[in-house]
Amino acid sequence: MPMVKSFTQAQWDAASRRLDTLPVKPAHEHRVNVRDAIRSMQAQISSAQKKGYTLEEIVYQLAQEGVEISASTLRYAMQRAAKENRPMQAEATAVPGATTATRAKKGGRERLSDSSSKPAWKTQDGGRAVSQQGSMVIRDAFSFEITPDVENL
Structure with missing residues (x-):
């Protein structure tokens, strides 16, 4: 059975003071996860694809800068970034009074909101x-x- 760790209040206070005195870390040293980086670079990656570059070639270019990820990781991150941008685009391009059948989530399941479907x-x-x-x-x-x-x- 694991032992529960406990520390004195003086130790927590000292740790708190240490964190308060840390200097600001330069922006170029901040760690960024793949999803956030790809989201910010999505336009450049899409532009490279439109120029005829494959994901494997783009991954090679990223590796030249020390960013070593696989093509499948890049593909997945691009799909996630596109999916996250879709709701904002749909709201911006929504046509008032449109009567097309739309999908609505109900209870965690998707169903057609068209009244003719049972x-x-x-x-x-x-x-x-x-x-x-x-x-x-x-x-x-x-x-x-x-x-x-x-x-x-």
Whole structure:
């Protein structure tokens, strides 16, 4: 069983004073994680791709500056950055009065908000989702939708 560590109040006070006296670290020495760096460089990376460079070639250029990441890491970070920018772009370009079917999150699941589509499940007390009789979709409150594989019969 692990032992709980405890320290004196004098030790905590001394540590607090030490942190208060630390000088400001120069900006060029701040550590930046890959996601934040790619988010700030997204325009430059996209521009390089438009010039015909592949992600592998871009990764090679980054490695020349000491930033060694894989192409899959760069691809994932670019997708995350694009996804984070999408909601802001959607709000900026939203057309008032548009009547297209949009996706809305409800209970952690996506469904069409179009009134003509009927969900294959309904909620009961406690927000638990259950299957409707006659539906081929099976779902409960703690799982994902299960549908039969009828494509390869």
